[in-house]
Amino acid sequence: MGYNLAGLLIKKKYNEQEIEILIENKIEFLKVVDFEKATSSSRDENTIDVLQTEAGTLIITELGQAYDLSNSSEDIIQFIISDVSDTYYFEKYLNKTLVRKYITSQGEIAEDTGQGYLSDEDEFVEKIWEYIDVYLQIDFNENMFSIKFKRYKLI
DSSP states (O other), X not given: OOOEXXXXXXXXXXXXXXXXXXXXXXXXXXXXXXXHHHTOTTOOTTEEEEEEOSSOEEXXXXXXXXXXXXXXXXXXXXXXXXXXXXXXXXXXXXXXXXXXXXXXXXXXXXXXXXXXSOOTTSOHHHHHHHHHHHHHTSOHHXXXXXXXXXXXEEO
């Protein structure tokens, strides 16, 4: 299965107000959606889908949307998985500091800043699923199709 999705992964349970500050946008709850709807290329425009556990938060954003994470004091990852264009983006911040940025496009490394967390030997999608497991303290790969996200409209 090919994915075309972008997201933010935070090693902390964020409430609605913290999400609004992070994405610099007000949000309004719309409905609950499953993983397929959250990651669909035909998803509702101007929405985000949020999965929260006691340990962390996963926010599925619109593809192409990138956020400035340099003000976040959390352990946070921003990622883009675009199997369609063969582009993969990984950015990790820790305490307001960029510790790793790794971008590949069509098999070529476009940017490689910092060390660790992700390398060209890693299977990108599997590595993101591993980080989701660790940050949210769930077996995401095993349960992704039964997990429910809260969909919010950006207002």
